[in-house]
Amino acid sequence: MKLNQQTHNMELISTDKKNAVLKSMARILDEMRGEIIAENKKDLDAFDPNDRAMYDRLIVNDAKVDGMISAVNQVHDMPDPVGKVLADRTLDNGLHIQNKTAPFGTILIIYESRPDVTIEAAVLAFKANSKILLKGGKEAKNSNIILEKAWHKALEENGLKTDWIRLMTLPREETQAFLRNPSEQLDLIVPRGGERLISFVKEHAQCPVLVSGRGNNFLYVDKEADWNKTLEVILNAKTDKISACNALDKILIDENLPEYKQKVVELNTILREAGVEVLADEHVAELDSDSIKVENEDTWYEEFLAMKSVVATVDSLENAIETINKYSGGHSSTIMTSNNDRAAKFMEQIDSAAVYQNASTRFTDGGAMGVGAELAISTDKLHHRGPLGLDQLVTNKYYVYGDGQVR
Known part of the structure; x- marks a missing residue:
């Protein structure tokens, strides 16, 4: 039997050995700090700073290197996710059956601009005993090459092959060809990017795809909101970091809110003072002549990644739930209310990976939710939803111990 693909035997590395690599990596990142920042400068010099969201994601400075080191140290300190016993039973026929966590094998992650993903994704995959192929964007090429070099140093220092962590620097056409017909077995693909990338990967992938979804997050102001x-929550969610997938895009205000008209105008004024362009539905546009009326329904589906927001009116909680489930990206949704029954209904019925009562959507993040470093924020329902941390980066396997039993 001839295989047209390279198959892989998944060698299990001991926890001590994995942690030794991570210890080396934290030190190497610090030692190579100057080189990393210099290589990143080449990428920044070639990039258009007017694309602010993307430019912000591309920057590597001292603080970013410190963040990379801390992500590596954090994963070093976390328990090994592989080989955990999920279930253990002995049947009447004497078979002893254990279900244990197991590595995926080889993971391909496709992402743009953010060089810190080259650290975060690889540290998680490696600790979860998977090989990882990193397909970064061409805009971060120099930054990613130097970070891969650091990884290879750490692996070699500990007697491991460098193929555990590899950068793919193929141009788009060759990447597409690779997805259609991979030259090696892939077990999971994580596309982190726009709709076009995600639909391309879903169409051509030969293995499971875990979608790191778009944002387009909503906040609903209930009639009993403080x-x-x-x-405060709206300003934070909208302006704290516009390049993040957990930033706020759409604000729905219940028309039964006391002093509704004054409050709409006050909110829009505060948003504009913070530099946010306010788009409005017809009701809000009537109340606030400085807002820009939404003319195209596509705007409702759009993740802005920019200083703009839609402010619109709803007449009830049910109307808010229906609107959010129709247009949102299934990422994060907030209700502002002091009425816990209505909050419970909202949180149960909204189809998002994270639902909030009285808090900013900006917390949908591995670190902020206490999961640690994250590979992605999944908006898929299989096999995990929300921040994908170390414990979610494994699959499972049944170990069945017998003594000649036949069925």
């Missing part, structure tokens, strides 16, 4: 808290 208005001061609401303003």
